[in-house]
Amino acid sequence: MLVVGMAYQFTPNLGSLFNRQTGTPALKVNGETVTVEDLEALRRGNPVLSSADSGLLGDDFKTYVVAQKARQVLYIQAAKDIDVSRNDVNAEVTKVREQNNLTDNKAWTDALQGAGLTDAAFRKQVRDGLAVQRKVDSIKATAAPATDAEAQLYYTLNKDNFVSDARIVGRQIVVADEAKAKSLLAQVKAGGDFAALATANSTENKDRGGALGPLENGAPRPVAQVALPAEVGTAAFALTEGGVTDVIKSGGKFYIVKVEKFLAPAPKPFADAKTDVLTAVNEQKKNAAVEVWGDKLAADMKIEYIDLNWKAEDPTVAKVSGQNIPYSEVIGQVVGNEQFTGLLQQVPAEQAAQLVNGILKPQVVQSLIQGYAARTVAQDQKLALVGTRPELAAALAAYGARDVQVTDSDVQKYYQENLEQFKTPASGTVTEASFKDRAQAVAFRNSWTGGNFTQAATKAGGTVSERGAVTGGDGKLGEELNAAVFTATTLKTAGDGSLTDVVQVGTRYSVAYVADLKRATTQPLSAVRAQIEQQVLGTKKNEVGTAFVAKQVAALKPTDNLKTVLAAQEKRVTAAAPKPTTPATPTPGTPATPATGSDTPATGTPATPATDTPATETPAPETPATPAETP
Incomplete structure (x- = not known):
């Protein structure tokens, strides 16, 4: 179900399962009514979607919610022919009640009522969900088994997935x-x-x-x-x-x-890995079958809008290989992007929208174009690749980078350019004794050979500060003392540790006692070569594979309409935004009538006392909604 973005799924969280069955009609999907309450429940169930209900993001989220709910309805409609017994439903309901600690009948009834549901309505949802799951399983069962050519190519491109243990x-x-x-x-x-x-x-x-x-x-x-x-x-x-x-x-x-x-771990021969390879390829083919099925359902879908407040614009954002990519797919990937989620927590919604429109959405559109084009590219290249659109795009990139090798000069260059990451800084446990004058500090350093450092330094007139575990350059020590501890080569052995030279810190003079001192080290290239080879290989493969896919997709001459779609959206959202009202200006020489709760301008006649309905802001009669069909 994840393959085609199904929103209808079971979780032990009752709040995500409960959708009201009655309410205000918002739209119809293939003739089946979806209520405002249904849509609001879906929006409230996702913290990202519920973060904005106006402006550009609000418009985006409305489009996505409608698209997701429509898909959900489509799958339920498509699964009407699946038999789900009463025992099956009872078992699932029992499991949900146990997982949510609602085995007590009153607690269960209260939970249902709190969600606006009856037991019968909830059981219908359970039945629908089980039917969808079984329908998906039946679609997967229609996928043809993996061929030898498909298995061999998958193995060749994914050898790192079939590695023996060390x-x-x-x-x-x-x-x-x-x-x-x-x-x-x-x-x-x-x-x-x-x-x-x-x-x-x-x-x-x-x-x-x-x-x-x-x-x-x-x-x-x-x-x-x-x-x-x-x-x-x-x-x-x-x-x-x-x-x-x-x-x-x-x-x-x-x-x-x-x-x-x-x-060391090493790739398994194909013969040893074949069973696992066939399992992976067969799963990809099953996922692809579900994706095709979902696309067919969506292509035949008709949406009629009843409540125009929920009328969503879902234009074609790009075209490639004769396929239209809906804008809602772009929003879906944005909503699921962790960087976008973090951005919403840092900046206002409108600022986040502008940043996403300028940076993230263009990247998402290009990624979607590659996914939609991948099957055509694979066929043109006569490659035995299978899977969903994202899986095919990833496989094409792997194919394009299949011959990439890492040279010794690549490794040497990476090591020299990233030397800092292979360094282990110096560390130790530091206790500082600070003296008023240099002679005191020098005398103490020369005389102390071991024992209790704190007591000895205090007796000698010093002020002792426990610095604890310190890493060179971490800021716990001043610059002078840090250099004396970790850089100087003149440490004096004393007790179980060492003493630094006397250094001036501000107007005082300090000597530090260092225990467990570990000098800074740099791992030799021989010790990190294997690690570097993997990093460099991954980077090179990504670059070469990305370039290969981009070249193949460009040959198909895709069209990217994102800028046009975003411009139209901004114009539409701006036009729909509430207009600021200008306060009425009293006629010169005519005293304004004191406010009485009415917005009626003063005319010299006492204003009628305000009622529950504003005098001048009576809403216009609602225009009957004209059913609209999604393109």
Whole structure:
């Protein structure tokens, strides 16, 4: 259902399920009435849609709400032929009541009444929802199974999705006594034969020298991380260059693991991945079948507007490959965009609308054009690609970038240009002693060799400040003291830490005691090469793939009408906005009649006292709505 943006779905949140069944007619979808209350419920159920009901965003949201509600009605209408038994409905209602802690009949009735529903009306909604779900399942069942060509191409373009787990070849020693484990580790580090020690001491796998996997031709078979307890596996698989772990406690036992070989994750051969590949391709084909079905329903849809306040404009915003893209699809992607949601919380609605119109909507339209064009491009290229519009567009980009490689110069360049991200800043725990004059500070630094720093510095006349854990350049220390702690090479060893030189800080003189000092380091290229290769490869593939799709789509000569649509919308919204009223000016020389609640201008005759209806603002008779059919 997510494929075609279905709004009708089940959730344990009663508020999103309850839509009033009676109310003021707003429009008809293929002859079925949708009420104002239905539309308002849909709008209120989404915090973004409910954030504005006027101006450009209000107009956008109205268009989207009408389009979503119309789609919902279409799916319910299309599922009328699906049989849903009373038992099916009862089971679903029971589940909803239990999930919402409404098993008490009175609580259930109160919840229904609060939503303006009867039990029967709610059960009808449940029945409709189950019918839609089953209809979608039946549409999916019509999709043809994946072919070998489709599976092979999908595998080729998505090898990163079919990767084996990291594995290690190794051995372990497991004992019940920590002291014994530490003694065995010391023997290993001193050059002891790990396999022999495991055979003599381990409580597990001792018959094969502690080998983690079964022996094959005399050597242990590789194992995945799940073969070890969680803590042990984490430590062992961190040894990507091989080595021996420390003693690790897990489940009342003590483990030592020797990693003889680390086998990094690698793409599975097609034969090993084929089952998963077929599952993925078949799911895409099912989703595509539902998308086509939904498009067909929408193409035949007729909307008649009864309440002109809910008349929505949903023009064609772009055309490609003989397909029209409705403006409501653009709004739908904007509404679901996290950046737009954040923007609404930072700026007024009208300012957000202008920013979205100028930046986000143009990008969305181009993305939609590529999606709508993707099937045609795939057919023109004779590619065995399947899926929904977004899936096809992504597959085309992957196809266009299939031959992209990362060179050593690419890696070197990225490393040099992004050196800062591979640096670990210096850190330490800092305590500062500040003295009134330099001689005091120097004397203290020369005399203190350990013990309680705070007591000693205070006794020597200093003022002590605990700076705590400090990272070089984080602003917790002044510039002078930061340099003395983390940059200077003249630290004096004292106690369990070090003392800095005496530095002037303002009008006073400070010396800092640093514990747990770690100097700044830069990871060598060899340590981060694999990480850089993946980052660079991803960037290059994205650039090349995007350019490939753009070129193919441009050849289809799509039209983008966004500017025209937005200009027409702004003109329409401006025209519909309330006009400011100009206060009446009294005739010179004629005293104004005191206000009595009436808006009738003074004429020298006493004004009639105001009633509930304003005297001069009687609304014009409502013009009967003319049914309108959506283009």
